[in-house]
Amino acid sequence: MKKHILFFPSIFFILILLIFFYLLTIDRDPSKVPSALLNKNFPKFETESLLKEKKFVASKEFKDRIILVNFFASWCNPCRIEHDFIKRFSNNKKIKVIGINYKDNPKKANEWLKKLGNPYSNIALDKNGRIAIDWGVYGIPETFVVNSDGIIKYRHVGPINKKIYKKINKIINEN
Amino acid sequence: MxxxxxxxxxxxxxxxxxxxxxxxxxxxxxxxxxxxxxxxxxxxxxxxxxxxxxxxxxxxxxxxxxxxxxxxxxxxxxxxxxxxxxxxxxxxxxxxxxxxxxxxxxPPLKLSTLALWFLPFLFFIIGIFVVFKYSKK
The missing domain is CATH 1.10.8.640 (Cytochrome C biogenesis protein)
Structure with a gap:
């Protein structure tokens, strides 16, 4: 009788242990939250451009091609780390790389781009961070892939590394 | 002292x-x-x-x-x-x-969060059941 009682709890306990062990070992970061905007239309906005005199109108810029949207700032160190990957993306003729300069000083942003090179075909200024809120951004750098129909296909929070670079390229080729 | x-x-x-x-x-x-x-x-x-x-x-x-x-x-x-x-x-x-x-x-009460909201009650009931069943003797 007593053995019978102990049998089920021990099985249950081992099962819970296995689940915990599985969650520990898989490659996952609980601080990274999936975007609520996935598979939805990109949030439209109009603002000043860092590179051009003309206004930045998102609905005009996001057209016909796959767009890589990158939120960055000159004060953001991880942005510097991922910059080489963004440059590599700008060599890909299939896509257009758009930067959104988040809460930055335009002068400093220009200097930053001069020093490190400018991979962006156009840059929107988000001075007060309201555009970022519309995109559900909570920690820059953040990168989005928008397909040619204007649908958000992918979002990455944090600097792009080799693994993410490959992943984004795969998504670009699929779309 | x-x-x-x-x-x-x-x-x-x-x-x-x-x-x-x-x-x-x-x-x-x-x-x-x-x-x-x-x-x-x-x-x-x-x-x-x-x-x-x-x-x-x-x-x-x-x-x-x-x-x-x-x-x-x-x-x-x-x-x-x-x-x-x-x-x-x-x-x-x-x-x-x-x-x-x-x-x-x-977390809002939704179809996808039902387990989150009601599993604790379920476990509580199972617990009471187990305690009563096996503590009689």
Missing amino acids: KTKKLIFRKIIVITFFIFISTLFLKNVIAVEPDEILKNEKQEMRARIISKNIRCMVCQNQSIDDSNAPLARDLRLLIRDQIKDGKKDYEIYNFLTDRYGDFILLK
């Missing part, structure tokens, strides 16, 4: 004051004076909403407690929307449309 008693008494007094001071800690907030709305009723609403909204940067704090710049931006945004005459549910919808349900500190 006497000194021992004195030390004991001191410890009790100190712990008492530590306990009392934690009661006041609850009132520490991140809202800055320039954010506060003039209309008290509106400000109250803003405070209640911000208490339910997660700071996405710190994740285990509400934006009402957090000093993160994004938390401040969201507090200001909530107050702007209240001033524009938006209803509470419209503000919550605005935020969840952008950041998902994760921005709510309390």
Whole structure:
């Protein structure tokens, strides 16, 4: 009788242990939250451009091609780390790389781009961070892939590394 | 012997004051004076909403407690929307449309969260059942 009682709890306990062990070992970061905007239309906005005199109108810029949207700032160190990957993306003729300069000083942003090179075909200024809120951004750098129909296909929070670079390229080729 | 008693008494007094001071800690907030709305009723609403909204940067704090710049931006945004005459549910919808349900500190009751809400009760009932069944003898 007593053995019978102990049998089920021990099985249950081992099962819970296995689940915990599985969650520990898989490659996952609980601080990274999936975007609520996935598979939805990109949030439209109009603002000043860092590179051009003309206004930045998102609905005009996001057209016909796959767009890589990158939120960055000159004060953001991880942005510097991922910059080489963004440059590599700008060599890909299939896509257009758009930067959104988040809460930055335009002068400093220009200097930053001069020093490190400018991979962006156009840059929107988000001075007060309201555009970022519309995109559900909570920690820059953040990168989005928008397909040619204007649908958000992918979002990455944090600097792009080799693994993410490959992943984004795969998504670009699929779309 | 006497000194021992004195030390004991001191410890009790100190712990008492530590306990009392934690009661006041609850009132520490991140809202800055320039954010506060003039209309008290509106400000109250803003405070209640911000208490339910997660700071996405710190994740285990509400934006009402957090000093993160994004938390401040969201507090200001909530107050702007209240001033524009938006209803509470419209503000919550605005935020969840952008950041998902994760921005709510309390997960909403939905089909996908049923297990989260009701499994504890289920386990409680199973527990009672097990205790009664096996403790008879």
